[in-house]
Amino acid sequence: MKAFQNRTYRVWIVTALLFVGMGMVAAGAAVAAGQDYPGKSMLMIAPSKPGSGFDTTMRAVVATLTREKLVTVPMTVMNMAGSVPGTAQIVLRYSNDPNMIAVMSTTGSLNYATGLSPYYHKDWRPIARLISAYYGIFVRQDSPYKTLGDLIKDLQEKPGETPLSGGYSDDRLCYGALFSKAGIDITKINYAAFAGGIESAGVVLEGSAKALVSTIDDVMGLLESKQLRLLAVSPGKRMEGPLLKDVPTFREAGVDIEWDNFRYILGGKGMPDYAVKYWQGVLAKMVKTPTWQEMIKKYRWGDSFLAEGLDKFLDEKQAVIIDVVKTLGMNKKK
C-alpha cells in the first residue's frame, strides 16, 4: 500500500501496534496476577502485643507454613499495640492490600459488642477459622472446692468471700456467661482483673482469690506442676491429654453452656477472591500437617478449621456475644 511507503505513517502504525501490545500484556498481567499471588512478601498482622494469644497463634502459623514449605514468600509478623487500635489499623490502612492477612478472635466481636471498637467482621474478609482456645475454672491444689458445683454454691451463698481473678476481656466474658447461666447475680461477684490468665494466677496461688478464670494454655505450666487444679473446662466435649481428660465440661458439671475463644485468619475487605481462595487452600493444607498438629497439641488448642460457612458462624457468634454483654452490663462504655 502506498501508506507503508510514507515514513510518518510507518511510525504511527508501529506506535499504535506497540500500544496495543502493551495493553495486551497489561491485561494478561492482571489476569496472571491471580496466578502469581502472593508474589511479594506477606504482612502477617497479630493485632496485639508479642506474647499474647494473637501473637502466639500467628507465629505458630508462620512457623508451620515455613517449616512445611507451604508458603515460599517471606512472611513478616507485625504486632500492634492492642486489639482495638490494631483492628482500626487493619481496616483503615490495609483493607485494600492483598498481601496482608491478620488473626482475630472472639475479642474482635467482644470489642464491637461493648462499643470499644466500631469495626467487626463485616469490615474485613474472614478467610478461615483455625483453632479454639478453651477456658477453665482453676483452683489452688489444696482448695476445698472439688467440683464446679461447690464453687457455684459459695458464689451464691457468700459472694463477698469468694473473690475470683482472671483476665479483663475475654476471660471476663466467659466467667460472665458461665455464672449468669448458673443463675448467679454477677453484680455481686468480686472479680479482680489482670492483664491475662497467667498474671491472675498469683493471687490464687497466694490465696487471696478463690478461683481463677483463664484460657487453659495460659496456665498450663501451673497445671502441670500441680499448683493449680481444674474444676471444669469450657468446650462442648471432653478434652484430650492426661491432665485434661478427667475434667468435666461445664455442661457435665451442671451449667448448660459451652464457650470458646475461636481464632480465625482474615484479609482486608478489598482482598480479591483469588487471594482468599489461595489462603483458604494453603490453610486447609496447613492444619493437616504434622507440625501444625504438634503446635495445637502443645498449646491445648482445639482444631476447629472452618472456611465454608465462616461468615455465618461469625454472624451468629456476634449476636450471642452482644446478648451476653448486655446481660453483664459490659456495654455501658460510650
Place this chain on the structure above:
Amino acid sequence: MDLLANLSLGFSQAISLQNLAYCFIGALYGTVIGVLPGIGPVVGISILLPITFSLPPVSAVIMLAGIYYGSAYGGSTTSILVNTPGEASAVVTCFDGYQMAIQGRAKAALATAAIGSFFAGTFATVAIMLLAMPIARLGLKFTPAEYFSLLLLALTMVGTLATESPVKGLFATLVGLLLSTVGMDLQTGRVRFAFGSPWLIEGIDFIVVAIGLFAISEILVQAEKIKKYGLQKREQISGRYWITREELKQSFMPYVRGTVIGFLVGVLPGAGSTPATFFSYAVEKKVSKHPETFGKGAIEGVAGPESANNAANQGALVPLLTLGIPGSATTAIMLGAFMIYGIQPGPLLFEKDPAFVWTIIASMYIGNIILLILNLPLVNIFAKLLDLPAALLYSMVLAFCTVGVYSIRFAVFDVFLMIIFGIVGYFMRKHDYPAAPLLLALVLGEMMEQGLRRALTLSNGDWSVFVTRPISLGLLTVTFLSVTYSFVKVLRKRSLNH
C-alpha cells in the same frame, strides 16, 4: 556438691562454639536495641523471634537472654550522651548521666554504667542460682495490697527527687498520676480520657513521654542556644580521662545497693526494671553525704540505677523460670517464645531438665562478661560522638527519636505526643518544674491504682486489709515515718531561719 556439678555441666554446654556465638549475637543485638531510642527489648525480641525458631531450644533461649540483658547495658548510652533514654529503664540515668557528659565526664559515666551493669548482672545471676525457688515463693506473697503500699512508698520518695521546690515536685507528681489514668481500666473495662482516640486506649506510653520530656526538650534548648549565640565551635567535651579510681570507689556501694534493690524489685511479678531504677536513685540520694550534687552530675546517680536495671532484669527471670509467671512485659514475650520452643517453664523444668536450666544460667555469666568486654572499648568511641557539632548531633538525635518512637507501634500519634511533651518539657525546664516526679508517677500510677482496687475487690471492700497484712503494714509504716521525718526536717529548718 550438686550445685557445682550442675553448674559445670551448664558451663560445658554454654561454652560450645555455637552457643557462645549465639550469646554474642544476642548480646550485641540487645545492646544496639537498647541504644536506639523507642525500640526496647520488647520490640527487639519479637523482631528476632522467627529466626530463633530454627535453632535448638537451648541456643534460642541463650540468644533471647543475651538480647534481654544486653539491652539493659545499651539503654544508658544515649541517656548519658544526649539525654535520650534508649529504653524506659534508662530514663533515670539521664538525670545525672547527661550532666556528667556536659561537664566533660562522659567517659566516666559510660564506664560506670558498664561496670555497674556487669557487677549487678553477675551477682544477680548468683542470686538466681542460689535463691531462685525461695525468692519466688516470697514474691508470691506480694499481693495487690502489698504492691499498693510499696508503690505508695516509692511515690513519697518522689519528694526527694524534687530539688528546688517541693510544691512544684508535688504538682509534677499529680500531673503524672493524672496521665497514668488515661486508657482502659482493667477492673471495669472502661476507657478513660481517651477522647475517642483508639491510640489512647492502651494509655500513654511512658517511653514516649520520657523521650519527649528529656530528648526533645533538650533539642529545643540546644536550638535556642544556637539561635542566641550562633553556631559555636563546640569545645572538646568528650573528656580526656576515662574513669578515676576515686570515681570507682564512689560507685562501689551504689553498685551493691542497686543490685540488691533491683533484684528484689525485679522478682515481684509485674514490677519490671523501671521502678527499680527510680527506687535506686531515690535511695542513693537519701544515703548520700552530698544530696545536693544529685541532678548535677553525681556519679552515684548513674552507678546505682544502672546496677538496679540489670539486677531487676535478672530478677524478673526468677518468677518466669521457677513458676512460669512473667515478671515484666519482656519476660511475657520470652514466655511465649519458650512455649513455641516447647519449653514449659515452672518448677518442673528444674527437675525434668536441669541441664537446660543450668546451661542458661551459665550462659548468663558468660553473656555479662561478653557485654563488659564489648561495652568498655565502646565508651571511647561513643564519647567521641559528643565532639560532633551540636547542630549535627541533635538533628541526628531528633531523627532517631522520631523513627524510634514511631516504630513502637507504627503510630504517628505517638510521634505527635512526643513532640507535645517535648514542648511541655521545655517549658518545665524554663520554670524549674522537675520531670522526674512526673515520670515516676506515670510509671507507677497504673500499678498503684490497680493494686488498690484489686486489693479491695479481693477483700470485699475491707480497707483494713492494708494494715492487717504484715508486709503491707510494714511498708506503710516506713512510708509514714519517712513522710513525717521530711516534714519535721522542713519545719525545723523554718524555725531555725526565724
